């Protein structure tokens with residue numbers, strides 16, 4: 413499928429999500445995030461644990477009410493929809509695959525009930541065709557008829573995640589937020605699941621926002637990558653361009669930490685250390701949130717928020733001293 417980058421399927425403008433955690437403290441989980449996702453695209457979102465990836469995903473699905481900002485789906489503002497019918501229509505189009513398949517499936521429901529629930533709710537087919545529809549979905553994710561009447565707790569982690577994927581697909585979504593869909597799985601089955609997700613995306617012409625905490629996973633599946641640090645976007649770029657020429661010191665440091673299999677290349681790899689720990693999102697730095705850990709930081713970095721600006725085509729960076 414050729415990508416049409418004219419009309420975004422999803423457009424996020426100035427999205428923030430703050431959690432009030434006490435009478436005096438506010439945790440700023442996502443701060444002023446803007447980006448676009450085009451139809452048929454896979455956009456990776458990477459950043460260390462706690463940087464706001466899941467919160468962002470939950471805001472996009474309207475599982476969280478955003479504190480500020482606007483979300484457009486197919487040109488329509490969906491950030492403030494309140495009516496049940498509008499919400500239901502939106503849920504049909506945008507689905508989520510969760511990080512933890514153990515927690516996201518009801519252990520007392522059969523596979524048929526789990527996968528069939530959404531179909532029934534959205535009346536996608538007559539009752540007598542439900543079994544066939546569920547079976548068709550199960551086959552898509554590499555499962556079979558014998559699995560239908562079994563309970564989700566009887567399955568392995570990988571199979572549970574397959575059921576979760578079938579459930580997400582059941583309502584015929586256009587956009588799927590995949591929130592670290594392989595992080596909780598055994599290393600031995602991670603590749604199978606990610607390959608399956610990629611195949612489904614191509615076959616069904618789906619659009620993914622693919623969240624992961626490390627850059628090596630998203631490289632394989634993404635057309636473009638968004639790098640987040642402490643609730644903010646620090647860099648966005650085409651995958652190849654971003655990996656070859658990271659412009660933000662944080663992206664560069666993350667990339668330098670990925671082990672290289674080839675020993676000859678590995679010897680030349682220079683590792684860029686990141687100083688200290690990630691600061692708390694409760695009182696995050698006022699200017700550049702990465703400044704206190706950055707080897708390039710100068711006075712301005714502690715005074716002024718760097719804006720996310722486009723350098724070369726489609727490559728955006730939020731840094732006062734980006735790499736050339």
Ligand SMILES: Nc1ncnc2c1ncn2[C@@H]1O[C@H](COP(=O)(O)OP(=O)(O)O)[C@@H](O)[C@H]1O
Pocket residue numbers: 431433439440441459460461462463464465466467468693
């Ligand atoms: N419901 C919540 N209430 C309060 N704080 C939250 C809530 N959800 C997430 N957070 C906080 O928001 C920050 C971002 O969390 P999260 O979006 O889960 O990050 P990630 O998915 O990147 O690991 C973390 O500091 C986390 O503790």
Ligand SMILES: [Mg+2]
Pocket residue numbers: 465466467511591592
């Ligand atoms: Mg998360």
